[in-house]
Amino acid sequence: MVKNGFTLVELMITVAIVAILAMVAVPSYTQYVRRANRTDATKTMTLDAQALERCYSQSFQYTNCPNAAAGALPSPQGKYTVTITIPDPLVPAPSFSITAVPLAPSQQADAPCQTFTLNTAGAQGATPAGSQTCWGST
Numbered sequence: 388m389v390k391n392g393f394t395l396v397e398l399m400i401t402v403a404i405v406a407i408l409a410m411v412a413v414p415s416y417t418q419y420v421r422r423a424n425r426t427d428a429t430k431t432m433t434l435d436a437q438a439l440e441r442c443y444s445q446s447f448q449y450t451n452c453p454n455a456a457a458g459a460l461p462s463p464q465g466k467y468t469v470t471i472t473i474p475d476p477l478v479p480a481p482s483f484s485i486t487a488v489p490l491a492p493s494q495q496a497d498a499p500c501q502t503f504t505l506n507t508a509g510a511q512g513a514t515p516a517g518s519q520t521c522w523g524s525t
Contacts (some may be wrong), residue, residue, distance in 0.1 A: 421497040428467040428487035429522055432505045435471060435485055449473045449483050466491045482507040
């Protein structure tokens with residue numbers, strides 16, 4: 388007599404294999420998603436810097452630029468809060484600084500890249516890991 392089907396032992400071995408694969412795959416996928424979401428901050432900051440430079444080329448100051456007075460705003464995907472800071476419009480060399488901090492809980496757990504910065508000179512920064520890791524150079 389031939390019996391068809393699975394034994395309980397075979398089923399438990401299959402479940403164990405699936406659990407081991409999930410233990411490996413889920414953290415890797417989560418880290419990949421966090422790295423991909425960093426582009427929400429870097430893209431937004433780069434576009435804001437370009438808009439500030441276009442405005443500066445017309446009025447020779449950053450203070451009258453539309454996006455400079457907006458304050459802290461969420462990024463388009465809602466993962467970061469982006470803030471534009473213009474120190475003092477009366478200094479001989481006007482400047483700006485753009486900062487992005489995580490807003491979404493998923494990005495707040497991104498320990499290597501908690502804060503992104505971009506300034507007038509185009510210097511990219513990130514803490515605590517550094518700009519090469521967080522801005523996508525490596």
